[in-house]
Amino acid sequence: MKKLFCSTLALCAALSLILTGCGSSGSGENGEVVVYNWGEYIDPETITMFEEETGIKVVYDEFETNEVMYPKVEAGATAYDVICPSDYMIQKMIDNDLLAEINFDNIPNAKNIGQQYFEQSKEFDPDNKYSVPYCFGTVGILYNKTMVDEPVDSWSILWDDKYADNILMQDSVRDAFMVALKLNGYSMNSLDENELEAAKNSLIEQKPLVQAYVIDQVRDKMIGNEAAIGVIYSGEAIYTQRENPDLEYVIPKEGTNVWIDSWVIPKNAPNKENAEKFIDFMCREDIALMNFEYITYSTPNVAAQALIEDEDIKNSKIAFPDLSQYDNLETFHYLGEEGDELYNNLWKEVKAQ
Amino acid sequence: MNSTKKKLLGTPYFIWSAIFIVVPLCMVFYYGLTDKSGAFTMENILSIATPEHSKALWLALLLSLISTVICLLLAYPLAMILCKMNVNQHSFIVLIFILPMWMNFLLRTLAWQTLLEKTGVINSILTFLHLPTLNIINTPYAIVLGMVYNFLPFMVLPIYNALSKIDVNVINAARDLGANELQVFLKVTLPLTVPGIISGITMVFIPALTTFVISNLLGGSKILLIGNVVEQEFTQASNWHLGSGLSIVLMLFIILNMVISAVFDKDGEGSVL
Numbered sequence: 001m002k003k004l005f006c007s008t009l010a011l012c013a014a015l016s017l018i019l020t021g022c023g024s025s026g027s028g029e030n031g032e033v034v035v036y037n038w039g040e041y042i043d044p045e046t047i048t049m050f051e052e053e054t055g056i057k058v059v060y061d062e063f064e065t066n067e068v069m070y071p072k073v074e075a076g077a078t079a080y081d082v083i084c085p086s087d088y089m090i091q092k093m094i095d096n097d098l099l100a101e102i103n104f105d106n107i108p109n110a111k112n113i114g115q116q117y118f119e120q121s122k123e124f125d126p127d128n129k130y131s132v133p134y135c136f137g138t139v140g141i142l143y144n145k146t147m148v149d150e151p152v153d154s155w156s157i158l159w160d161d162k163y164a165d166n167i168l169m170q171d172s173v174r175d176a177f178m179v180a181l182k183l184n185g186y187s188m189n190s191l192d193e194n195e196l197e198a199a200k201n202s203l204i205e206q207k208p209l210v211q212a213y214v215i216d217q218v219r220d221k222m223i224g225n226e227a228a229i230g231v232i233y234s235g236e237a238i239y240t241q242r243e244n245p246d247l248e249y250v251i252p253k254e255g256t257n258v259w260i261d262s263w264v265i266p267k268n269a270p271n272k273e274n275a276e277k278f279i280d281f282m283c284r285e286d287i288a289l290m291n292f293e294y295i296t297y298s299t300p301n302v303a304a305q306a307l308i309e310d311e312d313i314k315n316s317k318i319a320f321p322d323l324s325q326y327d328n329l330e331t332f333h334y335l336g337e338e339g340d341e342l343y344n345n346l347w348k349e350v351k352a353q
Numbered sequence: 354m355n356s357t358k359k360k361l362l363g364t365p366y367f368i369w370s371a372i373f374i375v376v377p378l379c380m381v382f383y384y385g386l387t388d389k390s391g392a393f394t395m396e397n398i399l400s401i402a403t404p405e406h407s408k409a410l411w412l413a414l415l416l417s418l419i420s421t422v423i424c425l426l427l428a429y430p431l432a433m434i435l436c437k438m439n440v441n442q443h444s445f446i447v448l449i450f451i452l453p454m455w456m457n458f459l460l461r462t463l464a465w466q467t468l469l470e471k472t473g474v475i476n477s478i479l480t481f482l483h484l485p486t487l488n489i490i491n492t493p494y495a496i497v498l499g500m501v502y503n504f505l506p507f508m509v510l511p512i513y514n515a516l517s518k519i520d521v522n523v524i525n526a527a528r529d530l531g532a533n534e535l536q537v538f539l540k541v542t543l544p545l546t547v548p549g550i551i552s553g554i555t556m557v558f559i560p561a562l563t564t565f566v567i568s569n570l571l572g573g574s575k576i577l578l579i580g581n582v583v584e585q586e587f588t589q590a591s592n593w594h595l596g597s598g599l600s601i602v603l604m605l606f607i608i609l610n611m612v613i614s615a616v617f618d619k620d621g622e623g624s625v626l
Binding site: 065067068070071165171172173207210211212213214221224225226340341344348349351352 | 408488590
């Protein structure tokens with residue numbers, strides 16, 4: 001047994017040597033930066049440009065939901081340098097002391113980001129110390145004009161029997177409950193048990209009409225005419241319209257979620273300086289423009305907005321909506337561990353129906 | 354070879370099983386039997402009794418049972434046909450059977466999604482031929498189809514293996530003694546292939562019971578199986594304790610299944626290869 005233990009130890013030591021060896025030989029002349037971003041959320045060309053200009057090697061990793069990202073960062077198994085979570089998740093990370101303050105002196109290009117977006121960021125990052133906005137948008141209804149006759153302006157269409165088996169809902173707790181809470185006229189950050197119960201009952205009532213609960217697949221299914229109505233992020237809406245002109249996006253009158261995804265630097269980041277260089281690079285107007293054109297999610301970079309050549313996109317109500325006309329828009333807040341658990345349990349009840 | 358040498362040769366295997374089997378299992382048990390503060394609790398395991406969890410477990414048991422029965426009904430005749438062919442032909446057919454398994458399981462399931470969708474390949478052909486369309490996507494039927502499709506080879510191979518081991522003389526003797534085809538099958542062939550059948554059932558039932566990918570992709574996330582509950586506890590709710598507790602409950606079913614198969618298959622005759 002002792003022998004076994006020794007050989008295990010030897011093997012582990014050898015393995016770690018090999019692994020670290022790979023790490024150092026693989027990095028660029030000026031070190032590396034480990035980026036953790038949403039899937040398909042950057043123009044890969046910009047990463048190559050960053051590597052060429054700075055000599056810093058980018059190690060790039062992707063996640064599908066905030067909830068998947070969080071435990072990995074919290075466990076610290078991989079030390080990321082730059083992450084791009086959404087609003088409420090940034091708040092949770094700040095609350096749990098996972099983020100490092102960003103030195104804005106190292107990010108001169110942050111001036112390109114519109115002041116209103118920093119204002120909005122105060123909802124989750126009160127002093128604008130931890131985050132630099134990367135993308136923003138709304139959540140709304142995407143519908144197919146050939147399949148829906150009536151004007152769409154309310155979440156209630158997602159409860160209309162006429163469209164049974166033609167409705168796509170978001171398969172994530174907060175987004176699904178946002179729709180139901182807003183439909184019932186409540187805040188999407190509600191922790192009131194009666195309000196949540198009402199929202200849950202609405203979702204259960206809606207379930208027989210729903211074709212499927214999906215995340216990224218809404219896009220492909222709507223383009224392929226699989227469904228008439230879907231709940232979608234505004235950034236995807238521009239892309240889907242490009243592929244299928246019959247699709248139209250609306251922000252429902254009951255209000256919706258205005259979200260921001262921002263760059264943050266975790267506390268255990270091994271390459272904080274490189275991380276700030278990376279964020280600064282992403283804030284440069286030409287890079288922000290490239291990313292916007294590639295991923296079609298609205299950029300808060302006003303300098304880049306001014307550079308958009310296509311007038312239709314530049315004035316697009318979807319990409320850059322005039323949000324002042326709505327008075328019931330909200331941003332997700334972190335609800336605490338108990339709040340999360342409450343939502344998750346209610347969602348499980350909906351799913352188990 | 355002396356025994357020390359044998360032990361040395363086994364070392365990589367011991368290390369492998371320690372790192373990838375024993376350690377993860379211990380972690381599952383640790384998480385499953387503790388709460389967030391690290392104190393011992395049975396709550397995670399007992400939560401299987403909540404209506405949502407027991408419904409998901411019941412549904413998973415039902416669907417995997419149906420799939421296993423369908424697999425068995427399809428696989429047995431197929432294995433018999435394969436067995437009766439001469440050597441060259443049958444290796445070709447076995448190859449055809451195993452070939453799809455070279456492709457990634459996820460891709461094959463996604464392909465079924467594309468085939469079954471409302472405007473998918475199958476329905477486009479049906480509409481073109483003016484036939485009624487097939488609407489099983491996002492229903493339990495699609496999940497059963499996905500399970501049967503993905504796990505059928507695991508049923509065919511052990512049964513085929515058991516069949517091919519039967520001595521032809523045994524069957525000839527039965528015929529000599531006046532048994533007709535049906536009697537030969539019921540009294541000789543079938544009892545001799547029981548180990549293969551049991552092994553096939555284990556290999557189909559267990560993955561079917563614990564799957565979450567098939568129910569997510571072909572069920573449109575509308576049908577919650579116990580595998581989905583566990584997956585969501587880990588990825589969305591980040592409640593590893595509850596997820597592990599439910600996994601332990603699932604393990605009980607798997608152990609039960611394996612005990613049954615061990616009783617029937619004492620000599621390991623029903624192994625896949």
